[in-house]
Amino acid sequence: MPQKSTVPSPEGYPVIGHAAQFARSPFHFVENAIEECGDLYRMELPGTDVYVMAHPEHLRRALVTDIDSFGKTDDFQRVFGNGLLSTEGEQWSRQREIMQPLFGRDRISGYAPYMVEATEQRLSTWPDGETRDMESEMQDLTLEILFATLFGRTLSPGEGENLREASDGLNRWFTPTSWLMPPWVPTPARREFSESSERLRTEVDRLLAEQAYGSQQTDDDRPNGLIAMLQQAREASGEDHMSKDEVEDQMLTMIFAGYETTAAALAFAWFSLATNPEIRREFHDELDTVLDGDLPCPKNVDDLELTNRIVKETLRLYPPVHTIPRQTTEPVEVDGYRIPGDEQVHLSVIALHRDERYYDEPKSFRPDRWTGNFEEELDEYAYVPFGGGRRTCIGRDFALLEATLVLARIGQNYQFDWMGEDTNITIEPEITTQTKNGLPMRIRKR
Numbered sequence: 494m495p496q497k498s499t500v501p502s503p504e505g506y507p508v509i510g511h512a513a514q515f516a517r518s519p520f521h522f523v524e525n526a527i528e529e530c531g532d533l534y535r536m537e538l539p540g541t542d543v544y545v546m547a548h549p550e551h552l553r554r555a556l557v558t559d560i561d562s563f564g565k566t567d568d569f570q571r572v573f574g575n576g577l578l579s580t581e582g583e584q585w586s587r588q589r590e591i592m593q594p595l596f597g598r599d600r601i602s603g604y605a606p607y608m609v610e611a612t613e614q615r616l617s618t619w620p621d622g623e624t625r626d627m628e629s630e631m632q633d634l635t636l637e638i639l640f641a642t643l644f645g646r647t648l649s650p651g652e653g654e655n656l657r658e659a660s661d662g663l664n665r666w667f668t669p670t671s672w673l674m675p676p677w678v679p680t681p682a683r684r685e686f687s688e689s690s691e692r693l694r695t696e697v698d699r700l701l702a703e704q705a706y707g708s709q710q711t712d713d714d715r716p717n718g719l720i721a722m723l724q725q726a727r728e729a730s731g732e733d734h735m736s737k738d739e740v741e742d743q744m745l746t747m748i749f750a751g752y753e754t755t756a757a758a759l760a761f762a763w764f765s766l767a768t769n770p771e772i773r774r775e776f777h778d779e780l781d782t783v784l785d786g787d788l789p790c791p792k793n794v795d796d797l798e799l800t801n802r803i804v805k806e807t808l809r810l811y812p813p814v815h816t817i818p819r820q821t822t823e824p825v826e827v828d829g830y831r832i833p834g835d836e837q838v839h840l841s842v843i844a845l846h847r848d849e850r851y852y853d854e855p856k857s858f859r860p861d862r863w864t865g866n867f868e869e870e871l872d873e874y875a876y877v878p879f880g881g882g883r884r885t886c887i888g889r890d891f892a893l894l895e896a897t898l899v900l901a902r903i904g905q906n907y908q909f910d911w912m913g914e915d916t917n918i919t920i921e922p923e924i925t926t927q928t929k930n931g932l933p934m935r936i937r938k939r
């Protein structure tokens with residue numbers, strides 16, 4: 494087939510291209526661009542082009558069949574150094590092998606009681622009838638859970654806040670307004686990113702030092718944590734194989750990747766339930782019937798059929814990782830168009846998940862769509878909340894267990910009422926999917 498030359502691009506402005514339209518309303522821009530240009534389009538930004546791909550075949554290709562032509566972007570390196578999210582080749586496979594045991598099924602089941610305990614501790618801080626921002630509450634909780642499980646210890650007062658603020662600041666590198674300027678311009682958002690990055694590194698150093706000097710061991714009988722495992726790997730393989738910087742990068746990556754994503758899933762699940770009272774009622778009924786007052790645990794969560802579908806549908810409608818960025822390592826041909834080497838490509842998870850070719854009424858929250866043969870008939874790469882291929886999220890099973898346990902434990906005792914002005918919330922594409930104004934909900938004891 495003769496090659497068509499340039500990838501189609503929606504109408505834009507001279508010099509700034511699509512930057513202002515994107516910054517003003519990022520997800521609308523993506524939606525409109527796909528409507529105008531199809532599943533592959535080119536976004537023109539100051540000094541660079543970004544190619545967006547939004548067809549299951551594109552994801553299959555970039556994540557599986559042609560993975561060597563689609564490498565990780567420089568941004569990953571900038572944000573996470575040589576952590577598991579950013580490395581490639583031999584270094585990545587060695588790191589993945591070292592980390593995998595922390596995420597094995599048995600190991601994860603062992604984390605369940607700590608996940609439930611941390612949830613109960615947070616519940617004890619919720620006064621009946623008060624309105625709280627669930628996005629922020631869920632971030633606190635998932636960070637506490639991450640520490641209680643992978644780090645094997647409880648966060649001390651104030652520590653969570655410091656870490657969360659620092660970690661959240663990493664998102665600023667991707668703030669839509671930053672796209673208005675080339676990467677070398679120090680916009681306020683980029684300055685915040687740099688400060689947060691330094692702050693998070695200081696926090697990580699402190700955690701490592703505590704462990705090394707034994708002043709803060711893991712809590713008594715907790716499973717041996719991430720830090721211990723990384724240090725063992727370092728001792729076993731010698732500094733050449735796992736430098737101190739690499740250990741730091743790994744911790745930073747795990748902190749960031751391990752809590753904001755699951756927090757987003759949980760916060761959007763509460764929002765969806767609060768704004769769909771009929772489904773919320775069925776959800777509470779299921780918890781009362783199946784659990785009958787018992788604590789949720791790995792043995793009974795599979796029986797929470799609706800709760801599991803609620804998690805699945807939330808990850809579809811509000812994918813915490815809305816785009817998977819890549820960089821072409823060589824010129825590639827896609828749908829007859831040529832994308833040059835060294836160009837940024839975004840695999841748009843949110844566009845796929847909201848595409849009516851795969852989902853009826855794609856913008857409605859409908860956990861019942863995940864019944865019967867629906868999933869078997871769906872293209873595997875039309876539902877990709879955890880990515881795909883060999884770079885699939887290492888924390889997938891951890892996150893799914895955590896989300897189900899937390900929803901179940903909270904839903905046994907509490908229900909939430911939506912207190913925002915409008916159910917039409919504005920979501921923002923940072924590294925993770927966030928809301929513009931938080932998710933205020935009134936906490937009601939059941």
Ligand code: HEM
Pocket residue numbers: 577578579589746747750751752754755758812813814817818877878879880881883884885886887888889891892
């Ligand atoms: C609902 C929660 C989560 C979602 C939606 C999610 C999503 C993703 C996605 C889409 C990727 C692929 C990125 C890419 O290919 O560039 C990924 C990778 C990764 N995730 Fe998650 N994640 C979640 C929870 C977690 C948790 C709980 C952890 C750790 C405790 C974690 C750690 C990681 C790491 C380290 C990678 C890189 C894996 C590799 O490249 O080998 N994630 N995640």
